[in-house]
Structure formats: structure tokens, C-alpha cells
Amino acid sequence: MKVLVLNNMAPFVRGGAEELADTLxxxxxxxxxxxxxxxxxxxxWDPPEKILDSIxxxxxxxxxxxxxxxxxxxxxxxxHHPHKTLWLLHQYRQAYDLRGTNLTNLIEDKCSDDVRNAIxxxxxxxxxxxxxxxxxxxxxQARLSQFNGFSSxxxxxxxxxxxxxxxxxYGDYIFAGGRIxxxxxxxxxxxxxxxxxxxxxxxxxxxxxxEDDGARLKQLIADLGLHDRVMLDLGFIPRERLAFYVxxxxxxxxxxxxxxxxxxxxxxxxxxxKAVICCSDSGGILDLVSHGQTGLVVEPDAESVSxxxxxxxxxxxDAKRMGENARDAIEQISPDWSNTIDRLLA
Amino acid sequence: MKVAICSTIVPFVDxxxxxxxxxxxxxxxxxxxxxxxxxxxxxxDPNTLVQQMMGLRLLEIGKSADRLIALRPPSYVLPxxxxxxxxxxxxxxxxxxxxxxxxxxxDNVALRSVRAALMAADNATISESRKVFTNSNVVGNRLRKFxxxxxxxxxxxxxxxxxxxxxxxxxEILYVCRAEHHKRQHLAVEAxxxxxxPVKLRLCGAASSEQYPDELRKIVRENGLESKVTTNLCWITxxxxxxxxxxxxxxxxIPLDEDSYGYPSLEASHSxxxxxxxxxxxxxxxxxxHENNGLVCEPTPxxxxxxxxxxxENRNLAREMGRRAEERVRELNITWDHVVEQLLx
Numbered sequence: 219m220k221v222l223v224l225n226n227m228a229p230f231v232r233g234g235a236e237e238l239a240d241t242l243x244x245x246x247x248x249x250x251x252x253x254x255x256x257x258x259x260x261x262x263w264d265p266p267e268k269i270l271d272s273i274x275x276x277x278x279x280x281x282x283x284x285x286x287x288x289x290x291x292x293x294x295x296x297x298h299h300p301h302k303t304l305w306l307l308h309q310y311r312q313a314y315d316l317r318g319t320n321l322t323n324l325i326e327d328k329c330s331d332d333v334r335n336a337i338x339x340x341x342x343x344x345x346x347x348x349x350x351x352x353x354x355x356x357x358x359q360a361r362l363s364q365f366n367g368f369s370s371x372x373x374x375x376x377x378x379x380x381x382x383x384x385x386x387x388y389g390d391y392i393f394a395g396g397r398i399x400x401x402x403x404x405x406x407x408x409x410x411x412x413x414x415x416x417x418x419x420x421x422x423x424x425x426x427x428x429e430d431d432g433a434r435l436k437q438l439i440a441d442l443g444l445h446d447r448v449m450l451d452l453g454f455i456p457r458e459r460l461a462f463y464v465x466x467x468x469x470x471x472x473x474x475x476x477x478x479x480x481x482x483x484x485x486x487x488x489x490x491x492k493a494v495i496c497c498s499d500s501g502g503i504l505d506l507v508s509h510g511q512t513g514l515v516v517e518p519d520a521e522s523v524s525x526x527x528x529x530x531x532x533x534x535x536d537a538k539r540m541g542e543n544a545r546d547a548i549e550q551i552s553p554d555w556s557n558t559i560d561r562l563l564a
Numbered sequence: 565m566k567v568a569i570c571s572t573i574v575p576f577v578d579x580x581x582x583x584x585x586x587x588x589x590x591x592x593x594x595x596x597x598x599x600x601x602x603x604x605x606x607x608x609d610p611n612t613l614v615q616q617m618m619g620l621r622l623l624e625i626g627k628s629a630d631r632l633i634a635l636r637p638p639s640y641v642l643p644x645x646x647x648x649x650x651x652x653x654x655x656x657x658x659x660x661x662x663x664x665x666x667x668x669x670x671d672n673v674a675l676r677s678v679r680a681a682l683m684a685a686d687n688a689t690i691s692e693s694r695k696v697f698t699n700s701n702v703v704g705n706r707l708r709k710f711x712x713x714x715x716x717x718x719x720x721x722x723x724x725x726x727x728x729x730x731x732x733x734x735x736e737i738l739y740v741c742r743a744e745h746h747k748r749q750h751l752a753v754e755a756x757x758x759x760x761x762p763v764k765l766r767l768c769g770a771a772s773s774e775q776y777p778d779e780l781r782k783i784v785r786e787n788g789l790e791s792k793v794t795t796n797l798c799w800i801t802x803x804x805x806x807x808x809x810x811x812x813x814x815x816x817x818i819p820l821d822e823d824s825y826g827y828p829s830l831e832a833s834h835s836x837x838x839x840x841x842x843x844x845x846x847x848x849x850x851x852x853x854h855e856n857n858g859l860v861c862e863p864t865p866x867x868x869x870x871x872x873x874x875x876x877e878n879r880n881l882a883r884e885m886g887r888r889a890e891e892r893v894r895e896l897n898i899t900w901d902h903v904v905e906q907l908l909x
Contacts, residue, residue, distance in 0.1 A: 222605075227602070228628070229568050229600045229602070229625055229626075229628045229629055230598060230600050230628050230629070231628075253576060255576060257573075257575070257603060257604070258602070258603075260602060260623050260624065260625055262624045262626055268624065271622040271623075272623070274618075275620070275622040275623050278612075278616055278618055278619025279604075279605060279616060280605070280607040280612050281605045281607070282574060283576055283577065284575050284576070
């Protein structure tokens, strides 16, 4: 069976979805009777009307010589194929749940309305045509049902290389990994650092989604005079280096706005026996992090986050205890690849 | 520099068009560039060809890349202000093969319109590039003839050519290539009926179906050539291939009207082996010169047999031509350094 995995791409930017697509393809390729290949379609959303081009582009493509398609993200999942399985990581959220927030590029005007309508109607047409609909989390499932009226099955993505994440001790820094943008709120962590005790250190590592995202963070650190306590490692982070940061941290922090899934960053931290600081509005993360047990869940403001940082720094024994709980928690729910692939190909 | 390399693919079909992208990407990375490889599915279905091209045109790499290098058609329709083409072939059924008797589609109004639309789109999107390179003079000439576009030839090197080298001068003429009718392995086998010396022939390479390999084995059997011809018609590893070249007497490469010199002739040259080819082999003649680094003959079994015998009887000539084959590669500057310099200039 020839299986094509479809994902979109922002050139030179890699995150959890890219990692998942690569690993899924690799795991499919070692499945008996299966050959797999990954196609990544460039996606541009700036200016918003370019989204229309992207939709049209995918609808105009033709895939030959493929028995099955497993599609992950908008707009790549729009490409036609008679046997398409969707494993939805997230929709184009700016057109759905982020509507009306300051996190969407689709404002309330005629042009944005047109773009939004095009996204919703092409999504609906695609979802109808899929053989099966899987989603990566409860949150994605709820949104798909609420906004598009489709029911789906939850299929939790396994961590891509969990063996890399093994505790090497509890150091003196909080680590924040993952893509860097406004929605992941690394800026909130930096602001919180201004209120945290001086012994507290923070390492932020990951690829900024745009040059602005990187520059904004640097500027903020300079403005707050935090350069000796906040270390930035911007750009693509090789797996070994990422694991090095996670494995030696006192705890990890991950503060996305209403995240779709439990998040790789969270799962990796849990595998490395690290407690995770997140926010009460962090969405899918809350499926995993429980306050006081496997991490700290705080309000999304600088003072509250700084309280969490302070708690960790001042009570390393607590950080360690929660980290050990985290490891137990992830081992209980951890999905494995062979079951995942069985379900995708069923 | 941030370089996006874009090419089209048919999923699960490998070929020269895909390897050149991977090799170029690997080469640029070792030289410290950031590279994104973009492979876009493209079907040669004439009914959707124009629509698919429109789809590709609407994609955007944008400013995230300092340069876009486009290869297999029609990946070059992607817009980019710093687009460079390494043009490796047209969508040939609508170009030089349109007049060919084996054209798979009828010459009707609908397909003539597709052809016209394709040519117009090609003209416009190739011309907007910063530079146009081709992989051979043959392809460059076609680009001039059909599109009126001037280009520079930029020969594709082998990946890690140091894997190839001379070890010994054996008794075998070696033909490493996919076993397909237009590669004409049958001429080589037929030639073995006419040789006067104990020269041997080895065929290596996989086929897309078993039909042609069966045909070849049948010629061997019916002429009792089993002791002279080895048919190794399956996929061989890169190591096996390098070893075969290292120990052969000379190499053979006799495709019909090939676009480029073909990797087998380059692999032979890096292994310091002479290459026997034919007058109608197209781009191969850009690399192989008669009596210099090989022999160029008529595409007949008799003429080929004569070349085989000649190199078998005159091993010094075979050795000397092999030496000059390596020199010829240097002369044409077929190196990754040159490729990188040109594509990024």
C-alpha cells in the first residue's frame, strides 16, 4: 500500500507538526506492506487574501500513484484523493475559535469575511469527502464539532523520540521550548522574570515564527534588563540540544493560548520528569498538567506566572516531586506508534 | 544563504530528477547554507495539466528564502524574486516528442490548446528567472528552439564522486543503466554475436517491467551467449556499482537520443574507464569524444562489436582513454563547487 502523508510548510520553520509528519512517515515505512512518502505544501497567510490562493492551489493539485492519503493540516488536507484519512492537528484557527481575539489576522471586514467563508466552506467540503476523521485532542474534537458539525475520533500523537527525554538532574533554570510567537506567550514568561527572585534563570529555545517574533523577545529582555538571567537560543534546535535543555531543567514552562493538544513540549517535559508551568487558558495542556500534582496552573498574567517561577525556584524538592509524578502520568497515557498506525490504516 | 529548492514529483517514483535535488541540497548544507527541499506532486494528466500549473503558480515561498532554485518542470512557475532555474527537461510530450510517432495522445483542438497554454506559461515563468541553466547543450538548444530562451549549460556532477575510482582493467564491457528499450541493451547483447575476441559483457540495472529483461535473456539464450554475457538485471547497491566500474575494461552507454550525458558515463569517467557510445545518443556526445575518452560508433551490433574487440585487443588504448575520461570531466568543470558558485551567483 502506498501512503502519502500530507502536511503544509512554512519554509525554514519546524515545529511539532513537522516532527510528527516526519515520524509518522518513517513509522509507516517500517510497517509491513506499506510504503510512505511525505509531501509538504508551502502555505502563506500574509496578507490574508493569500489564503485564498493557497486553498485554490491545493484544490488544483492532483495526486497520482497513491493508494491512501493521511492529511494533517490546512490547507494541505484539501488536496483531492479518493481515499483520504484526516488526522487533524488543528484547523486554521484564526478563522474559527480565534475569531474576534487579537490573535487572528482575519479582522472584521469584507475581505476577511470572504477569506473566512472560503476557509469554512472548503474545510466542510473536505471533511465530508474524507473516509475517516481523527483529531489529536479533545479540544480539536470539540472545535471540529462546534464550528463544522463533524464528529471525530481522538488519536493522540505519540512522542516522536521519547527515549531522548530522560531526567539528568534538576538544575537552576526553567526551560521553555517550542515555536516562538505571540500565541505561545514566551513574552509573558520574560515579563514574569522581572518579578521573580534574582536566583531564577530562564532558557527560551525554539524557532521564532517570524523575524518580528524573535526581535520582540530580544527587545523585551533588553528593556527589562534581564539579559543575564534569560537566555535566548533562537532558531531550529536540534533534537539533542533540545533534550539537553529539557533533561537538566528544574522545571519547564509552556504557556500557549488555548492549545489544541496536550502539546509535544508538555509530553517531552513529562518524559524527562519535569513539572510544567502552564496557564488556566492553555487548552489541551490542562488535560495533562494538574495543579500541584504534575505542574502549576496559573492565571495568564505576569504576576501569577512569576509566582509559579518563584515557587519552583524556592522549593526544588516540590519541583522534583511534581516532575516524578509527571513521568508516572505520561507513562500511563502514552500512546504507541504501532496502534496509532493500525487505527490510521484501518 | 537561505535556499529553497523546488521540484515536482510523482509520489513513489524515484529518478534522476529527484536525486539531483537531494544531492544539491546536501551539497549546499555542507557549505553552510540553510536549505528547504520542496517536492510538489505533479501529474502528467493532460486534462488537468493547466489547472495544476495554475495551482503551483499560486504557491508562494516569499521572502523566507533568499533564493529559489527550481528544477523539474513545471516547478519553475512558482514566483520568486530571486528565482534561478536548473532546467533539466521540458514536459517533453508537448515539446520535442509532440511530433513523435509514439505520442500517447491525439493531435486534437483540446490538446493543442493545452500545448499552447503550457508553452505560454513556460515562456513567461522561465523568462522571469534571474538566471537559466540547463543540464546539457541538448536541453539548452531545445529551450532556444521552442521557447526562444537563452541559457547556460551547467553539468550536474555525481554525488560524492570520490566513491568511484580505477582498480583494474578487466575483460568486461560494463553497461549499468535501467533496463529499458530506449537504453538499447538489446544492441549490446546482439553485438556479442559478432565479437572475435574473448571480451565479455555485463548488464546491470533494474527494469520497470519484466518484459524487456526477458527479451534480453532470450537473445542470450537463443544465441548461446551465456558464457559471454552476464545479465544482472536488478537493482544494485552503490558499492556494487562502484566496484563494477572499478574493475571493468570499459563502459557502455548507448541510449537513444538522451537529453544529458547520463550518470553512467560520468561514473565511468570518474572510474577512469573509456566509454563506448553511439552517434545518436544525444547528450552523451557532449562528454564522450571519439578516440579521446571513448569510442563513438554507429548504433549497430556490428559496429559495437568492433569497438568491444578493439579495446579488448588494445588494453593500453583502453587505459589511456580512461585516463583522458577523468581529464575530460575536469576540463568541463563538472564539480559541485562550480554548480554552487553558478546557482548562487
